[in-house]
Amino acid sequence: MNKIINPQREKTKSRIAWTVAITLAVIWVVVTVGPFIFMVVNSFRDKKMMGRQGVLHFPDPWYFQNYPDVISNGFFGYFFRSLFIVSISLILMLIISSFAAYPLARMKFKLRGFLYAGIVAMMSVPMHVTLIPVYQMTNQMGLINNLFSLLGPYVAFALPMSVFILTGFMMTIPSEMEEAARIDGCNKYNMFFRIILPLSKAGLSTLAIYNAVGMWNEFAFANTFLNDIRVKTLPLALGAFKGEHSQDTPLILTVLTLSALPTVVMFIIFQDKLVKGMMAGAVKG
Amino acid sequence: MKKFLALVLAALMVLSAVSALAESEKNIPELTTEPMTILLWDIATEGVGRTAQEDAVNRFMADYPNIHVEQIHKQNDTYKQDLQVGFSAKEGQPDMYIHWGGGPMAEYYKSGCVNDITELFNTYDHPDFIDAAVAQSTYDGKVLAIPFGGLSGCDIFYNKAIFDELGIEVPQTIAELEAACDKIKEAGYYPFSLANLPRWTGSMYYMYLVARHSGNAEFDAAYDGTGSFTSPAFIYAGEKIQDWVNKGYFNDGFNSMAPDNNDDRALLIQGAAAMMLHGSWQVAGIKNDDEEFYNDNLGVFRFPIDEEAQAAGVPQDVEIGTAIGNGFSFNCWLDAEHTQVDEEKLKACYVLATQYYNDETYNAIQVEGGNTPSIKGYENVDDPNNKVVIDVFFSASNVQLWYDQYLPASVTEVHKDMMGALFGLEKTPEEVGQAQDAAMAAARAE
Amino acid sequence: MAKLQGMAKRDARSTAIAATIFLFPAVALLIVYMVYPIIDTFLISRLKWNGFYTAEKINVGWDNWKTLIQDELFWNSFLHNVILMVCSILIQIPLGMALATFLDASGRKSNIFKILWFLPYLMSSVAVGFLFYYLLATNGGLISGIATLVNGKRTMVDLLGKNPHALYAVIGVVAWQYTPFYMVYFIAGYSNIDTSLYEAAVIDGANRRQYIFKVAIPLLGPIFKTACTMSLIGSLKYFDLIWNMTQGGPNHGTELMATYMYKTSFQKFNMGYGSAIAGGMFILITVIALLFQKVFVVKEDY
The missing domain is CATH 3.40.190.10 (Periplasmic binding protein-like II)
Structure with missing residues (x-):
């Protein structure tokens, strides 16, 4: 008798739970959005007024000149170069890492354990260590001041983490699905494209987001390889507003706001894929 | 009246001819007529510094059309690291670069990336730098840099x-x-x-x-x-x-x-x-x-x-x-191991740093922007605080x-x-x- | 029997070929851009050298490594890394999980939350460092403002300028920036769970909470462990925000292995010792990560 659930009480309980959850959710929105607003609001401030007004008050008056200033300073050049190199790097990285994760997750072969451990080890390579050797290589290849010099480092540095995550994702794919496909006459190569890749969509979108943000904001390699103003990427655009003794903070925030926009848009598009990703495939199977 | 004016004009012309003559008698090294590229690194990303320095380079290139100066503006906050990475490779090192003197200048010199310019400095014209500026450009008795950034108290x-x-x-x-x-x-x-x-x-x-x-x-x-x-x-x-x-x-x-x-x-x-x-x-x-x-x-x-x-x-x-603010050092060599000096390029760099940076046009822009060149004769400024x-x-x-x-x-x-x-x-x-x-x-x- | 064995052999060989083909591009890139530099690092760690091509390279054997083992600053930095690691795992992962659970339970209609919650991750570290510089400012910052309100009198909180709270302040900011990533990661994990499992659970009379704790979370196990590994490695080689906010200060109170290595290699011109630090860092992180894998990640059966 005790075990019979009282639907009325359950409903009240659940309503309370939801109210609490939504309140917390809204508080968390303040925590995450507040700073974003800070960034945007301060991009509408006149640098000269910053000293007097501080940064935590609304600008008075609102100053709109920063945006035309940034845009006339070649912003779109920086922007499209970044877009170009990040897109290519990202696509290449996703292809190569899913290629690598497949055998690591779904095949038995001799060096599997060793390669997997090696990839985990590669995750622990600190980036600054590679700066000098990679610079020397890039120099020898004659790629200094060439946008494509970033391709190798961007793909390579995203690989270990991506392979690691994707391997984890692919391991959770039920082996029955593979069995079924094998009976249908799929070989190892078809299997990857027909079964494994579609089922890894959720993992791939996570990785796309994770790495796109990293590459989009990458500074150290770009700063080292690209000297010519005609090939510089977006994070280097900030340099034009930093002097030896001071920087133009509102202009920097303007650049940062403008550079964050595409990643926001991209997330809005991709986040939907995150949910659909695997479910669609799994239900069919 | 007309006669007088003509006389004045004539006098002026003579004067300017004399001064032009004086200018042509400047004791500066003769530069090559072969094509040449100078790779220059600075941190002039913005403001007056950028205007003054780009202008100096352009005036130099106009006078020496065979020489191309590739002027790279690096970001100040990572500049020292960039320089070190740049010097780590055999090729692509800057021929001429800015630094702040002191300990790092000595380090660059000891590592083989600074030309000793004592002889050039003693032989050819250069601005009349204040003693403190020359002292700060000197290490181990050798002149290693040409100041150009102005002094800061x-x-x-x-x-x-x-x-x-x-x-x-x-x-x-x-x-x-x-x-x-x-x-x-x-x-x-x-x-x-x-x-x-x-x-x-x-x-x-x-x-x-x-x-x-x-x-x-x-x-x-x-x-x-x-x-x-x-x-x-x-x-x-x-x-x-x-x-x-x-x-x-x-x-x-x-x-x-x-x-x-x-x-x-x-x-x-x-x-x-x-x-x-x-x-x-x-x-x-x-x-x-x-x-x-x-x-x-x-x-x-x-x-x-x-x-x-x-x-x-x-x-x-x-x-x-600092009496020099920024100084230029030169890194001109014929071989990757830096054993043989590239005299031709070094001379070109020297002329650029002493006659285009640091000339009257350059210094006028500097003074306008509130900087004071570390050259004798610039003591007299109008601004009471700067004074x-x-x-x-x-x-x-x-x-x-x-x-x-x-x-x-x-x-x-x-x-x-x-x-x-x-x-x-x-x-x-x-x-x-x-x-x-x-x-x-x-x-x-x- | 022999025929069967032959087939197995042929199968093993075709697997090996397929594995090689699939792995080749990744392995090649990693060798060029990561294995080679790390070997180079170990070679340089036996030199006294400032990184300049034309400068003298003096072989000092294991001197740098001997110094490293006794270097209090290095071990202190390592300790800070470990604190950062523990805090990151304890804050970012449960919080990310909670956010993802909320989003999963409320479905499509909470998309707006998902987007707003993800914003911190989309801001570049420069912007984040800048922002918190002002929010944490002693004079006129948000924290001082709140403290003044609570105390009823003007209270100055110097979070970043004093030890030991500078480290915790920075850890908080790191958590703020990275939690959204784990949130998205767990959402992807939730979406991997077959909807039929939820339906089955409901038919069995389970409510939402029971489904989450009894069915979903155990299924997320592997994802959870991957997330921990990522957080672990990420924290142990962290550099970004610390560099933007405190540069390792005050008095090395927020010094991490990576900032220490960077300062040594690039600001003190000591590439040899900097490489030893980097090498030590690489060994420590790899060992910790692999141990973690061994202890917590049970080999998958497949």
Whole structure:
């Protein structure tokens, strides 16, 4: 008798739970959005007024000149170069890492354990260590001041983490699905494209987001390889507003706001894929 | 009347011909007529510096159409790292690059990336640099750089309105300065505005207190190993600073504030702080931020003297700062191992640095932007605040380059860490001195 | 029997070929851009050298490594890394999980939350460092403001300028920036769970909470462990925000292995010792990560 659930009480309980959850959710929105607003609001401030007004008050008056200033300073050049190199790097990285994760997750072969451990080890390579050797290589290849010099480092540095995550994702794919496909006459190569890749969509979108943000904001390699103003990427655009003794903070925030926009848009598009990703495939199977 | 005019004109023409002749007699090396490319690295990303420096390069290229100067503007905050990475490769090293003199210049030289230009400097024309600038461009008796950035002193900026309100006179001695601070503190203002996140700002107080207490003697001794960073002047400076911190002479949270964001300057402009010890570039900076405040309220005075030390015969004329601001060094070689000098390219770099940078056009832009070239004859400036800075500078018997540029790089880092710990009251003046001694000893051993 | 064995052999060989083909591009890139530099690092760690091509390279054997083992600053930095690691795992992962669970339970209609919650991750570290510089400012910052309100009198909180709270302040900011990533990661994990499992659970009479704790979370196990590994490695080689906010200060209170290595190599011109630090870092992180894998990640059966 005790075990019979009282639907009325359950409903009240659940309503309370939801109210609490939504309140917390809204508080968390303040925590995450507040700073974003800070960034945007301060991009509408006149640098000269910053000293007097501080940064935590609304600008008075609102100053709109920063945006035309940034845009006339070649912003779109920086922007499209970044877009170009990040897109290519990202696509290449996703292809190569899913290629690598497949055998690591779904095949038995001799060096599997060793390669997997090696990839985990590669995750622990600190980036600054590679700066000098990679610079020397890039120099020898004659790629200094060439946008494509970033391709190798961007793909390579995203690989270990991506392979690691994707391997984890692919391991959770039920082996029955593979069995079924094998009976249908799929070989190892078809299997990857027909079964494994579609089922890894959720993992791939996570990785796309994770790495796109990293590459989009990458500074150290770009700063080292690209000297010519005609090939510089977006994070280097900030340099034009930093002097030896001071920087133009509102202009920097303007650049940062403008550079964050595409990643926001991209997330809005991709986040939907995150949910659909695997479910669609799994239900069919 | 017409005749007279013609006469005047004729006279003028003769005069200009003579001066043109004088110009053509300039003693500068003859440059190659073959095509040549000079790779130049600077940090002129913005402002007056960029205008002046791009203009100098363009004028050079117009006069020598066969020479192309590839002028690269690097970002200041990562510049030292960029230079090091650049020098790590066989190819693609800059032929001519900016630095701040001091310890790093010596390091670049010892690593084979600086041409010795003593001979060029003694043979050919160059601007009449002030002695301190030549001294700071010299290492081990060799001239290694051509200054071009203008000098920077270090003085106390103050809010005249607060001083007037409290009836404070410009302090002449450290004791008077402390009395003024007490009064200011009591009235509810911060005596000093300080942004000590990068530590070289706090270092200014340390350097001046040491210099006032012992002239250059104790620092020089600590530097070459005959003395120590724990000698009386250093302990005095450390104790004074910690005493001032305890008395609340500095604004809250100074150890996590950054001067790059101009937050220290903002406290002064807002009227929250009465004084700020800072580099003379702040003259142009404050003027640019708030011209009204600048004209009505801003004053500058020199770091006050140590009366006791003066009575004991310690000179009180040391000025902290830099006489060269930025200097160009040259890195022109025929081989990757840097054993054979590329004389042709070196000459071209020398002409560019001495005759286009540092010429009248260049210096006029510099002065317009509030900088003072480190060349004799530029002592006379109109701006009253700048004049205080410059007068002090030109009359100072000796200029002590900022410790953080003067010391070897490894010691600089320790010095900066220690300035954070000293102001943060985490280490005693004694410990601060010992750490610097240890770093200095290690650097000397190399 | 023999025929069967032959087939197995042929199968093993075709697997090996397929594995090689699929792995080749990744392995090649990793060798060029990561294995080679790390070997180079170990070689340089036996030199006294400032990184300049034309400068003298002096072989000092294991001197740098001997110094490293006794270097208090290095071990202190390592300790900070470990604190950062523990805090990151304890804050970012549960929080990310909670956010993802909320989003999963409320479905499509909470998309707006998902987007807003993700914003911190989309801001570059420069912007984040800058922002918190002002929010944490002693004078006029948000924290001081709140403290003043709570105390009823003017209270100055110097979070970044004093030890030990500077480290915790920075850890908080790191958590703020990275939690959204784990949130998205767990959402992807939730979406991997077959909807039929939820339906089955409901038919069995389970409510939402029971489904989450009894069915979903155990199924997320592997994802959870991957997330921990990522957080672990990420924290142990962290550099970004610390560099933007405190540069390792005050008095090395927020010094991490990576900032220490960077300062040594690039600001003190000591590439040899900097490489030893980097090498030590690489060994420590790899060992910790592999141990973690061994202890917590049970070999998958497949």
